[in-house]
Amino acid sequence: MKLCTGVVAVVLALAMTAGAQGRIEAPATIKIGGIFALTGPTSDVGVPYSEGVKAYVTYINSRGGVKGRKIDFISQDYAYNVARGEQLYSQLKSSGVIAIQGWGTADTEALRTRVNADRIPYMSASYAATLINPSETPYNFFVAPSYSTQMRIALRFIAEQTGGQQTEVAVFHHDSPFGQSPLEDGKSFVQRKRLKLGYQTYTMTGGATDYTALLTQAQRQGARWIIVQNVSTPAALLARDIARQGLNMKIVCLNWCGDEIFVGLAGRAAAGHYTVQPWGTTGLKVPGLTAPSAWLAARGKTLGKATVHFTQGWYTMAVMLKGVERVIASGKSVNGPNLKAALESMPKFSTGGVTPDVKFTGRTHEGLHSSRIFQVIRGRFRQVTGYRIP
16 A cells, blocks of 8 residues: 555656646746836926836737746836935835836936946936946946037037027026036037037026026027927926017927927927937837837827827837847846846947937947937927937
């Protein structure tokens, strides 16, 4: 009897082993984190950007994931609060994420020491020039020209439009490290290139109901051009104030206010104003807008309503996951250091005409270096230049 029992046990053990060997283990998911501004002073652009990031994850997972591995995307709202962002970072790190999609300048700069010590690639929607040097911030990346590069492009464009005549430029900016980021670089660019431009900066106080006082100061300066380093809602309010007062001033938005939100909120007052917008517009006739447009259409939405920032988020995540794909293809472990190396070494990434090709190297983590310029004509931003460099 004991012998029979032993035989049965052996047979069962063998059967279980065979069954285990016959099963195909599902590949482990890859955890990536997100820190977004879904509420707070930059949420007008933060929400569509976050929706684009998350949509691309859903899109890729519906197609089998990255080399068969699904993405487990964990994100929360930090309400544009640095302390909250730092708390969420700690939670994401503890959860085992291998990379993070981040948001603002103040929080990204506050986290950069931890990000680099923890070796977690951090792809921010902050395009501050302080984040592009791998010798200082080896794990910070962004898919755009820096705010400083955008500022230089705007200043050179203005100088060209004025035919070499002395012209005053006012820079209206968000009251934060985001707003302040390109100010000194803009000033030094004017001096270094000997542009015939006056250059003064003005802080746009959060929650303002009008910008009459700032415009009065800009008038005293003699400004005919205003570069705006802010998000869409205050920029649209500024455009309405310019129109209401009948002022002869042109706005040049940098990327976070050059969008469909600005045009919609400003209405007729948007006409004639410009943007340095590396992400183009949702009206571009390029192959790279086909997939996000189809994804939205299947859900009863349109790219025009989703805004250019949806596309921006979509392709920022696409670039990150292309790096993940390269790590998997190499047979290496999917972790922060290997993803960093993959991003730095991967070939140019095409967004199908939405932007120039994206390229990181071991020398710079500024993924783009040029931008087109668009002007509001007949109710929407339309391209008026090719790709420009400073």
